[in-house]
Amino acid sequence: MNSLSIWTRRDFVRIGLASAGAASAWAAIPGTARAAGGTVNFADIGVGDPGGDWSLFTKAANGWNVNLVAIGNAPSAILNVLVAGGGTASYDVINIVGGMQKPLVDNDLIEPLDTTRLPAWSRDRNVAEFLGKGTPGFNFIGYQDKLYGVPTVLQGDSFAFLPEKTGPLDSYAALFDPKFKGYVALEDNYTTAGQKTALYLKHANLAKIENPADMTPEELKTVVDFLVEQKRKGQFRVIWSSFQQAVDLIVNKEVYVIDCWEPMVFVAKSKGVNAVYADPKEGYLLWAMAAYLTKNPKRSAEATQAAYALLDFMLGGWYGAKITLLRGYMTNTDAPDYAKAHPDQFPAEGAEKVAAITANVHRKFAQGGTWQNRWPKHVDVYETEWARFKAA
Amino acid sequence: MLRRLLARWAFPALPIGFAVVFVVLPLALTIAVSFWTRVGLVVRPAFTFTSYEAFFAGARLLVFERSFLASIEATVLGLLLAYPIAYFLAFKVSPRAARTVLLLFTVPFLVNYIIRAFAWTWLLGRTGLINTLLMASGLTNEPLDWLLYSDVAVLIGLVTSYMPFMIFPLWLSLSGIDRRLIQASWMLGAPPARTFLRVTLPLSLPGVFAAAIFAFVGCFGESAIPVIMGGVGYQMMGNSIASAMDVLNYPLAAAISTVVLGAMMSLLLVWYLAFDARAFLGMIVRPGK
Numbered sequence: 276m277n278s279l280s281i282w283t284r285r286d287f288v289r290i291g292l293a294s295a296g297a298a299s300a301w302a303a304i305p306g307t308a309r310a311a312g313g314t315v316n317f318a319d320i321g322v323g324d325p326g327g328d329w330s331l332f333t334k335a336a337n338g339w340n341v342n343l344v345a346i347g348n349a350p351s352a353i354l355n356v357l358v359a360g361g362g363t364a365s366y367d368v369i370n371i372v373g374g375m376q377k378p379l380v381d382n383d384l385i386e387p388l389d390t391t392r393l394p395a396w397s398r399d400r401n402v403a404e405f406l407g408k409g410t411p412g413f414n415f416i417g418y419q420d421k422l423y424g425v426p427t428v429l430q431g432d433s434f435a436f437l438p439e440k441t442g443p444l445d446s447y448a449a450l451f452d453p454k455f456k457g458y459v460a461l462e463d464n465y466t467t468a469g470q471k472t473a474l475y476l477k478h479a480n481l482a483k484i485e486n487p488a489d490m491t492p493e494e495l496k497t498v499v500d501f502l503v504e505q506k507r508k509g510q511f512r513v514i515w516s517s518f519q520q521a522v523d524l525i526v527n528k529e530v531y532v533i534d535c536w537e538p539m540v541f542v543a544k545s546k547g548v549n550a551v552y553a554d555p556k557e558g559y560l561l562w563a564m565a566a567y568l569t570k571n572p573k574r575s576a577e578a579t580q581a582a583y584a585l586l587d588f589m590l591g592g593w594y595g596a597k598i599t600l601l602r603g604y605m606t607n608t609d610a611p612d613y614a615k616a617h618p619d620q621f622p623a624e625g626a627e628k629v630a631a632i633t634a635n636v637h638r639k640f641a642q643g644g645t646w647q648n649r650w651p652k653h654v655d656v657y658e659t660e661w662a663r664f665k666a667a
Numbered sequence: 668m669l670r671r672l673l674a675r676w677a678f679p680a681l682p683i684g685f686a687v688v689f690v691v692l693p694l695a696l697t698i699a700v701s702f703w704t705r706v707g708l709v710v711r712p713a714f715t716f717t718s719y720e721a722f723f724a725g726a727r728l729l730v731f732e733r734s735f736l737a738s739i740e741a742t743v744l745g746l747l748l749a750y751p752i753a754y755f756l757a758f759k760v761s762p763r764a765a766r767t768v769l770l771l772f773t774v775p776f777l778v779n780y781i782i783r784a785f786a787w788t789w790l791l792g793r794t795g796l797i798n799t800l801l802m803a804s805g806l807t808n809e810p811l812d813w814l815l816y817s818d819v820a821v822l823i824g825l826v827t828s829y830m831p832f833m834i835f836p837l838w839l840s841l842s843g844i845d846r847r848l849i850q851a852s853w854m855l856g857a858p859p860a861r862t863f864l865r866v867t868l869p870l871s872l873p874g875v876f877a878a879a880i881f882a883f884v885g886c887f888g889e890s891a892i893p894v895i896m897g898g899v900g901y902q903m904m905g906n907s908i909a910s911a912m913d914v915l916n917y918p919l920a921a922a923i924s925t926v927v928l929g930a931m932m933s934l935l936l937v938w939y940l941a942f943d944a945r946a947f948l949g950m951i952v953r954p955g956k
Contacts, residue, residue, distance in 0.1 A: 513816040665900025666726035
């Protein structure tokens with residue numbers, strides 16, 4: 276939709292008045308605040324962009340705009356942007372896969388959130404249901420009892436398979452089943468593939484692992500020893516490291532079982548491949564994206580208010596429905612109702628899709644599993660052990 | 668006096684200053700950081716061999732060895748393919764045709780290197796064009812798994828990526844050989860093979876070594892081809908450095924880079940000691956003499 280098309284004459288009058296007011300205020304505020312005035316700088320990993328359309332936010336936030344900048348999702352990329360790249364001054368809000376508050380807070384990179392400034396916060400039932408204090412999900416938005424992130428996306432990962440080649444599958448055991456030797460792919464990521472393997476080993480009583488989400492060095496060594504053994508037997512075809520690579524592996528039927536993300540299955544299906552995203556009995560690898568307010572003492576009160584307005588907007592129905600539709604993830608509890616109630620913005624088919632995706636992810640969270648841990652206690656050991664697996 | 672001094676030093680100062688700021692200082696900083704220590708997410712100046720110990724004691728040493736071997740294989744194979752092409756272009760075709768062919772060899776570089784690597788996966792995969800043709804022609808009954816996600820696939824990717832880089836220095840070196848020396852060899856009765864082995868090949872060695880260094884250095888630091896075309900977890904040094912950076916272990920990443928730098932500098936030293944670089948460069952400015 277053209278952002279100008281939804282403007283009415285009244286909007287123009289309002290914007291005209293607002294502009295006059297802003298011009299007066301402009302002269303009164305300090306130079307640094309003026310420089311950022313009117314734009315919320317929003318760093319995102321490629322999931323939080325509602326197709327470039329921020330017009331409803333601009334309308335709701337008295338003319339403030341959003342400048343979206345894409346950043347990488349790897350913890351190092353995020354920390355490099357914020358620490359070495361001066362990102363706390365460049366960005367007001369960062370929207371990333373949560374769970375790495377420890378390095379972000381310990382290095383003074385993000386602010387605790389004041390939920391009284393977020394009217395939509397109390398409406399989002401996902402927070403109380405899955406991300407509340409004292410639950411593992413809280414680690415995706417909070418740290419040491421303080422809240423830092425607004426949940427923007429929730430998802431549960433498992434693996435995909437081609438039923439015509441494998442038959443029905445309902446366990447991570449399929450990834451290590453000799454029947455599929457040479458036709459299995461894993462993600463090149465110790466916090467996903469490594470953790471799913473740990474979940475499988477724990478449930479199958481093949482290893483003593485207390486918490487697959489935060490393993491001790493000994494537990495991790497057990498997991499990697501198992502993976503090395505599987506690798507040497509020729510179980511895996513490849514380990515993938517990009518969205519396109521994983522989609523190609525499924526679409527070209529290069530592998531029959533693949534540890535991957537659900538949107539890859541959506542893409543494969545859209546290309547005519549009958550791929551199924553598994554519902555494993557061991558549960559899912561659960562994760563959430565969170566939007567954080569960066570710590571910038573020089574940010575003006577107006578800019579902070581606008582950043583809060585953006586966080587609140589991201590908890591709203593329109594944004595949630597748009598992201599669910601575009602990316603295939605559950606967002607907030609307003610999203611399905613909003614899409615259904617606004618056929619002018621979300622045609623019936625789209626609203627049904629939003630409701631179906633939300634219900635499916637909600638079911639996954641209800642079933643449970645293990646929460647992904649983006650920054651485990653022994654993260655260096657994870658990296659070293661994963662390097663050992665790859666080099667073996 | 669001042670003007671003469673300025674005139675004398677102004678021009679060399681520019682490239683020297685550029686090299687110091689953009690090459691020497693970053694490398695010196697990399698070497699320094701490799702001895703630093705890491706506390707949390709920050710690195711602190713120190714003098715410790717911890718990162719080197721982690722490198723030489725861990726799986727990364729295997730990656731170093733693999734990178735070394737794969738780079739040598741790709742370089743040798745690349746030379747075997749590039750030399751005849753360069754020879755043909757230098758001696759058997761007109762300069763105009765040679766320029767056209769050389770221009771064609773630059774075309775693949777207009778395509779993003781990741782797209783190029785992905786294109787290979789579509790060709791070499793189990794359901795790719797090559798396997799489909801092999802099975803349709805009855806040469807094989809089932810797809811050849813080793814064509815993709817294997818050491819062979821990485822070799823194909825490396826050779827096809829870096830071989831064109833090798834053709835240019837080889838062609839320059841061969842083009843610069845004084846033809847009278849070759850004619851003299853013929854006139855003294857040496858058969859073509861002997862002329863090649865005793866005259867052409869030795870005179871082209873600076874180009875051979877330059878081409879080998881271009882390819883070897885590029886292969887050694889390659890990161891996209893191993894990830895896209897290599898087998899389970901195939902890594903080369905570039906991937907290993909990136910992996911250390913993923914957990915913000917800058918001293919370890921710097922230590923790996925320093926080891927790689929040391930290996931590359933040793934090769935360059937051999938080249939410098941074995942050949943007169945001026946001869947090679949002189950031939951560049953006096954082609955066809």
